[in-house]
Amino acid sequence: MNPSSFGPGFDPNTPNAARMYDYFLGGKDNLPADREAADKVLRFVPEIPIGIRENRAFLVRAVRFLADQGIRQFLDIGAGLPTQRNVHQVAAEHAPGSRTVYVDNDPQVLVHARALLQDSPQVLVVEGDLRRPEEILADPALRRHLDLGRPVAVLLLAIVHFIRDSEDPAGVIAKIRGALPPGSYMAISHVAVDERPQAAPGVERVYSGASAQFVARMSREIEPFFDGLDLVEPGIVNLHQWRSDLPVVAPELDRIGAYFLCGVGRVR
Numbered sequence: 001m002n003p004s005s006f007g008p009g010f011d012p013n014t015p016n017a018a019r020m021y022d023y024f025l026g027g028k029d030n031l032p033a034d035r036e037a038a039d040k041v042l043r044f045v046p047e048i049p050i051g052i053r054e055n056r057a058f059l060v061r062a063v064r065f066l067a068d069q070g071i072r073q074f075l076d077i078g079a080g081l082p083t084q085r086n087v088h089q090v091a092a093e094h095a096p097g098s099r100t101v102y103v104d105n106d107p108q109v110l111v112h113a114r115a116l117l118q119d120s121p122q123v124l125v126v127e128g129d130l131r132r133p134e135e136i137l138a139d140p141a142l143r144r145h146l147d148l149g150r151p152v153a154v155l156l157l158a159i160v161h162f163i164r165d166s167e168d169p170a171g172v173i174a175k176i177r178g179a180l181p182p183g184s185y186m187a188i189s190h191v192a193v194d195e196r197p198q199a200a201p202g203v204e205r206v207y208s209g210a211s212a213q214f215v216a217r218m219s220r221e222i223e224p225f226f227d228g229l230d231l232v233e234p235g236i237v238n239l240h241q242w243r244s245d246l247p248v249v250a251p252e253l254d255r256i257g258a259y260f261l262c263g264v265g266r267v268r
């Protein structure tokens with residue numbers, strides 16, 4: 001990755017949450033500071049790359065499920081750096097003509113997303129911060145691209161664990177849910193530390209110096225984020241247990257407790 005592509009004001013020494021995620025996924029869009037911080041996280045939780053691959057596999061299954069429900073509009077908040085099988089590509093396979101908006105608050109993610117994802121008139125990339133959901137939903141470009149009077153699927157995948165309790169993640173999710181018409185859906189995935197509570201402070205410490213700060217939560221703290229949604233089967237489960245008709249990345253995950261929860265719910 002060439003840091004000069006990010007323009008002035010870019011600090012290559014601050015670990016970036018999106019690029020650390022790219023490194024965990026085996027990507028090339030990361031810099032030494034990202035790799036150093038990610039390697040520290042891996043010392044606390046060596047199985048992170050498995051969880052992240054499962055998260056991307058959940059994304060594919062969730063988008064396919066939503067397309068089968070008739071959803072043709074997708075709003076992916078905290079989209080991350082482009083990787084393989086992004087939301088609009090999966091949507092195009094199962095529901096041609098679907099429209100997708102990618103939102104992120106990271107300027108470097110936006111540069112890459114605009115270059116690589118906005119490859120068709122069905123795709124739009126906008127800057128936005130999940131902590132200010134009203135601004136995202138009021139964005140004029142987003143509203144030209146999506147008809148918020150018709151069902152939309154909002155994806156909050158591996159982003160809510162970057163929202164502090166003091167920033168009211170449950171309230172943020174409720175505001176989005178309340179703005180969506182009936183028949184819309186929300187899909188959420190969130191790291192759970194039930195299996196390794198002792199590793200949580202170390203991981204939080206590494207991310208405290210990064211572009212987004214990880215918040216360690218137990219499953220009992222994550223489940224209320226789905227309140228007010230009619231959960232589709234199988235409810236709130238570990239990623240690999242959600243409608244996985246594809247080969248599971250790591251079957252040994254079945255033997256452990258909550259490590260990365262997900263669910264999809266319908267808006268009433």
Ligand SMILES: C[S@@+](CC[C@H](N)C(=O)[O-])C[C@H]1O[C@@H](n2cnc3c(N)ncnc32)[C@H](O)[C@@H]1O
Pocket residue numbers: 017018021055056077078079080081103104105106109128129130131156157158159162212
């Ligand atoms: C770990 S990546 C997840 C990418 C993708 N959603 C996935 O599940 O594969 C988290 C992304 O959320 C973005 N992010 C973190 N906090 C955010 C916020 N408050 N508003 C918008 N985006 C945010 C980061 O910049 C990063 O791109």
